[in-house]
Amino acid sequence: MTIAPFLNGGGRASDMIRARDWSDHVLGPPETWPDALCSALSLVVNSPESMILCWGPELTFFFNEAYFPLLGPRLDWAMGERFDRVWADGLEQAMPIIAAAYAGTSPRYVDVPWKLDTDRGAADTWWSFSYSRILDRDGAIAGLFIFTNETTSRVLSDAALKRSQAELTTALNDLRELNHTLEARVAERTAERNILAGILETTDATVNVLDLDYRWLALNGAGVTEFERVFGVRPRVGDNLLALIADQPEQMALVRSVWDRALAGEEFTAIEVFGDTGRGHARRAYEMKFNRLYDDAGNRIGAFQFVTDVTDRLRAEADLREAQDALRQAQKMEAMGQLTGGVAHDFNNLLTPILGSLDLLQRRAGLSPRELRLIDGALQSAERARTLVQRLLAFARRQPLQRGAVDLSVLIGGMADLIGSTIGPQTALTTMVSADLPPALADANQLEMAVLNLCVNARDAMPEGGRITIAADLPDAAEARDAGVSAGRYVRLSVIDTGTGMTADIAARAIEPFFSTKGIGKGTGLGLSMVHGLALQLGGTMAIVSAPGVGTRIDLWLPVSAAAVVENSGGEDADPLQFRGRALVVDDEPLVRMTTAVMLQNLGYDTVEVDSATEAERVLNTRRFDLVVTDHLMPGPSGAWLARMVRDRMPGVAVLIVSGYAEVDGLPADLPRLTKPFREAELARAIAALGG
Secondary structure, rough: OOOHHHHHHHHHHHHHHHHHOOOOOOOOOOOOOHHHHHHHHHHHHOOOOEEEEEEOOOOEEEEOHHHHHHHHOOOOOOOOHHHHHHHHHHHHHHHHHHHHOOOOOOOEEEEEEEEHHHEEEEEEEEEEEEEEEEEEEOEEEEEEEEEEEHHHHHHHHHHHHHHHHHHHHHHHHHHHHHHOOOOHHHHHHHHHHHHHHHHOOOOOOOOEEEEEEEEEEEEEEEHHHHHHHOOOOOOOOOOOOHHHOOOOOHHHHHHHHHHHHHHHHOEEEEEEOOOOOOOOOOEEEEEEEOOOOOOOOOOEEEEEEEEOOHHHHHHHHHHHHHHHHHHHHHHHHHHHHHHHHHHHHHHHHHHHHHHHHHHHHOOOOOOOOHHHHHHHHHHHHHHHHHHHHHHHHHHHHOOOOOOOOOHHHHHHHHHHHHHHHHHHOOOEEEEEEOOOEEEEEEEEHHHHHHHHHHHHHHHHHHOEEEEEEEEEEEOOOOHHHOOOOOOOOEEEEHHHHHHOOOHHHHHHHHHOOOOOOOOOOOOOOOHEEEEEHHHHHHEEEEEEEEOOOOOEEEEEEEEEHHHHHHHHOOOOOOOOHOOEEEEEEEOOHHHHHHHHHHHHHOEEEEEEEEHHHHHHHHHHHOOOOOOEEEEEEOOOOOOHHHHHHHHHHHHEEEEEEEOOOOOOOOOOOOOOEEOOOOHHHHHHHHHHHHHH
């Protein structure tokens, strides 16, 4: 079993987190960490850029492998420690920045000097960084996300360039003082150029000096090498720049546009991009700094240029922006998931007495046909509401799942008739299942609903008819890596159509809840978000491949089951004669408690109702019960706590938890449960499965 799978791919940083003993830490073990922390930490440890995450009021300090060199002697113990302990020697400078971040006014800091003890020892360093707040669903600050970039090399390089520029200017002025007469200038010019070239070679910068006719007065070795690499021509002092690249009109136009400004006397800094010049070179970006050049009389005689290749820097900045966008999207989806999950839980509590009461009324004798029609209509609406809530829970990844080994060949074959009748005669249906396909780890009922949903979407995307293909295969490891799933074995279940397809923008938004292109009243916008949430909850993922006019392919990546498929022997509804005895109903919602009690009474139980686990414990200590039916999340101790107490102290008493959604807080996976809302027959089947 993989520990903390959200850390997969994080290299040595993930190994350090897994290796630490978290049992006495304020955050507790990684398996209990909140989803927002797991998502943010997964992004940090998998990023090639230097990143930090500080979490909680204590600012627990996490970092990725790219950040290792910055820590110096702190590396072996810093992971998971408090920020103020790790950076005690820089805390005075850091605290105002952290305070600004907490206030939501943190700017981007560029080239900030900082004396730190890194892997190079104590040294003066410079940094560019930004602090971003991570907010929880209530808007409170959960932590800080910090992008760092050491700019020491560039700062020192810029300083060296400035010194070289000053030295060059001084040298040029000194050389001009040697030209006392017009007759001597021509003879002396060659010597002047040689001296100037010698000065230029003392700097590592790429330097060019041109006169007003675009002829080189001087250039250094770095300039020669870079010019030849980009343009394929080796320049020399005295050569005409424009003549050398006359056969490259696009490049010449770009070069001339910047040099015209420089030779006209404008001092400026520019970033220009030079593309492929016909020799297979990739596009490169260069930062160019220009200054004018004068003779002794103050006449402008040319300009000199310092050049720095900034391609890698710009790419890193673009990657950083993408990482920030990805984090914001993850935070948005997490917040929406928490919101919809909470709303769905509340709706389930509201629907339970509605659906249960309607079910009880329908069973009454003596109702008129009109009354039966009204009750049946209300039941249909309640069932539609239950389906909508299930989709919300699926998107939020909080729906209760009955995981098991599922034979996709059997599942797809068993659905073929239902899908065919649903999509209609205008749409052809094809199934393609690889031979010897291993079973998938899934919830068969939820997976059937997901496939049916995808087929309905595919049909709607083909208004003039077309073909839907349902395929299942076993992809290789390379395909799994490309899909972005965690390491492991997966089966791929695909629904492919020949419909109108989606643009990239629409495909990117398709999994957002309530996003729909079908128009008002033609869809809830929850279909794909439900399927996506189900795939993630099962430990896989969903991928969309689509293009306008080409069609759409939806792939569900599902983990391979380690267990074999268990044949379903069927079974009739529970025998009402088996329900006898006394049942304790525990729920803090009075209407849910009352409805559940009436259902149990109809099944044959005598019932007692209480509103908390604490009160249930007191009653259980004074009276004997055969069955306990309890809610999970209530004020005070939870239903899981009550179930464990009953199992430990009263082993003969059956326990069933009724839950609004699959809460993860302390609810063991093996604990029998029934999802709200439910009808009397569903309650009976759940109790029968307990053996009593």
